[in-house]
Amino acid sequence: xxxxxxxxxxxxxxxxxxxxxxxxxxxxxxxxxxxxxxxxxxxxxxxxxxxxxxxxxxxxxxxxxxxxxxxxxxxxxxxxxxxxxxxxxxxxxxxxxxxxxxxxxxxxxxxxxxxxxxxxxxxxxxxxxxxxxxxxxxxxxxxxxxxxxxxxxxxxxxxxxxxxxxxxxxxxxxxxxxxxxxxxxxxxxxxxxxxxxxxxxxxxxxxxxxxxxxxxxxxxxxxxxxxxxxxxxxxxxxxxxxxxxxxxxxxxxxxxxxxxxxxxxxxxxxxxxxxxxxxxxxxxxxxxxxxxxxxxxxxxxxxxxxxxxxxxxxxxxxxxxxxxxxxxxxxxxxxxxxxxxxxxxxxxxxxx
Numbered sequence: 001x002x003x004x005x006x007x008x009x010x011x012x013x014x015x016x017x018x019x020x021x022x023x024x025x026x027x028x029x030x031x032x033x034x035x036x037x038x039x040x041x042x043x044x045x046x047x048x049x050x051x052x053x054x055x056x057x058x059x060x061x062x063x064x065x066x067x068x069x070x071x072x073x074x075x076x077x078x079x080x081x082x083x084x085x086x087x088x089x090x091x092x093x094x095x096x097x098x099x100x101x102x103x104x105x106x107x108x109x110x111x112x113x114x115x116x117x118x119x120x121x122x123x124x125x126x127x128x129x130x131x132x133x134x135x136x137x138x139x140x141x142x143x144x145x146x147x148x149x150x151x152x153x154x155x156x157x158x159x160x161x162x163x164x165x166x167x168x169x170x171x172x173x174x175x176x177x178x179x180x181x182x183x184x185x186x187x188x189x190x191x192x193x194x195x196x197x198x199x200x201x202x203x204x205x206x207x208x209x210x211x212x213x214x215x216x217x218x219x220x221x222x223x224x225x226x227x228x229x230x231x232x233x234x235x236x237x238x239x240x241x242x243x244x245x246x247x248x249x250x251x252x253x254x255x256x257x258x259x260x261x262x263x264x265x266x267x268x269x270x271x272x273x274x275x276x277x278x279x280x281x282x283x284x285x286x287x288x289x290x291x292x293x294x295x296x297x298x299x300x301x302x303x304x305x306x307x308x309x310x311x312x313x314x315x316x317x318x319x320x321x322x323x324x325x326x327x328x329x330x331x332x333x334x335x336x337x338x339x340x341x342x343x344x345x346x347x348x349x350x351x352x
Contacts, residue, residue, distance in 0.1 A: 010310070012216055014327050014334035017320035023069050024172045025062060028053060029233045034066050069172065077330050083166040084182040091183075094159035095152045101189045106197065107143035107279065117200030124204045135282060136258040136272040140205060144281040150247045154301050157221055170220035170304075176229050177222035181331060190219040194307055201283065202241050202307065209285055210240040210309025216332035218306045221247070224254060224292070225299040232292035236262045238319055238334065239286030239306035246276040251298030256282065259289040276302075287318060308335030 021033045028051045034040050040063075053062060072079075093099065103111065113130045116122055128134070135141040145153075157178060161167070170177035180190060194217055202211035218238070224230060231254070244256070256276055259269040269289070274282065284290070286306060313336055317324040324336050 010215065010337050012310070012329065012331065012333040013324075013336040013338065014329045015317040015320060015324035015336060016327050017317060017322070017325075018327070018334065019070060019073050021320050022172070023066055024233075025065065026173075028062075031235070032066070034070065037063065040066070080168055080179065080182060081330065083168055084184075087165045087182055088184065091160065091163055091165040093156060095156045098149070098153050098156050099184055099188055101192050105145055105149040107146060109143045110197065113142065114197050114200050117204055122200070122204060127201065127204050135274040136284075138288060139258055139274065139282055139284040141274070141277075141280055141282050143279055144243075144245045145247075145279050147279055150279055153303075154247055154249060157301060161223075170222055173232060173235060174220075174222040174229055176225070177220055180219040180221065185219065186331075190217060190305060194305065198243060198283075198305075198307065205283065206241050206285060209287070210312035213309040213311045214241060214307040215310055215337075216308045216335040218308075218332065218334075220304055222302050222304060223299065224251070224295050224302075226295075226297065230254075230294040234259065234289055234291040236289050236318075237286035237306050238308075240309045240312055240318075241283065241307045242286050242288075243281050243283050243303075243305045243307070244276075245281040245303040246278050247301040247303055248278045249299050249301065251300040252296045253293060254295035254300055255293050257291055257293060258284070261285070262287045262289055276300075308332075310335055310337040314339065 020035055022031050023034055024031050028048060030044075030047065030051065032040065032044055045059075048059070048062065053059060098105075109130075113127060116130055117127055131140050131142050133141040160178065160183060168179045168182055169175060170179055180186065194214060199212075199214060202214060205211060222229070222232075234257075254276065256274045257271045258274060259271045273293070276282065313334075314324065316322070317336075326336055326338060
């Protein structure tokens with residue numbers, strides 16, 4: 001991560017649960033924890049059997065995929081840095097301007113909300129009058145970018161997708177997409193977007209879960225297309241606040257759906273279906289359970305920003321629900337920081 005001269009950047013860490021927890025078995029739409037084969041069989045054998053995993057070969061296939069995913073996670077930091085270096089060396093952008101945030105890329109409605117949110121008289125109630133649309137409880141929809149910028153950004157993403165440059169998988173659930181830090185968007189686009197334009201909104205809307213103290217992020221784009229990923233299973237994000245922007249292109253169906261917070265049992269949850277409109281974003285708590293229904297035609301690109309507040313997650317890791325055990329990493333990592341006054345903080349060796 002780069003910084004301006006004279007500015008000291010925080011050191012960010014990940015939690016050791018990254019290497020054991022929330023491993024997604026796509027075939028069975030199931031997140032699992034894996035510490036050992038005996039633990040895994042004890043915890044999940046009956047569940048997998050009920051989902052159709054009954055033969056020895058099927059179990060071996062599952063175990064093989066788990067071990068491959070764990071290996072990928074251990075090598076993630078090093079491999080990501082390698083990809084970023086190669087991309088910088090060999091990739092020639094189609095639209096260089098999209099890498100640097102300009103206010104002209106932003107929707108007038110967003111700029112109006114940001115101006116209000118930054119004023120001394122701003123209140124959540126006043127901001128809500130400008131947003132107008134609460135798509136689901138605690139989920140706010142509003143224009144983020146102009147149509148022209150979305151068009152240029154998708155052209156750039158498709159140009160990169162078709163290039164020989166290496167690509168990383170955006171997360172454990174999406175197979176198609178792009179990690180924006182590897183492509184060079186972080187410092188010149190995503191960071192100022194978070195700090196200057198999203199913070200005035202999140203500070204008012206999500207003060208209860210760290211919206212006033214967002215200090216890092218993970219940003220990526222995901223792609224839904226026929227013969228590729230069509231939908232996204234029910235899940236929560238590794239974030240305090242998430243922004244999900246529909247960039248385009250032409251697609252049919254594929255609405256999002258929102259349930260309750262992750263602590264509420266699924267049996268007690270009623271999901272609300274939400275249309276996703278091109279150029280508009282959905283802002284929600286990271287712990288708000290959600291998913292995406294299948295598209296029936298076309299291609300859809302979405303920009304996702306997981307925004308994190310170290311002040312919140314340092315107390316309790318949102319993924320394992322425990323006090324985090326820190327692992328050294330690079331960049332914004334998973335948004336945990338080391339409190340210099342906290343002598344009781346657990347620290348494990350770097351596993352990357």
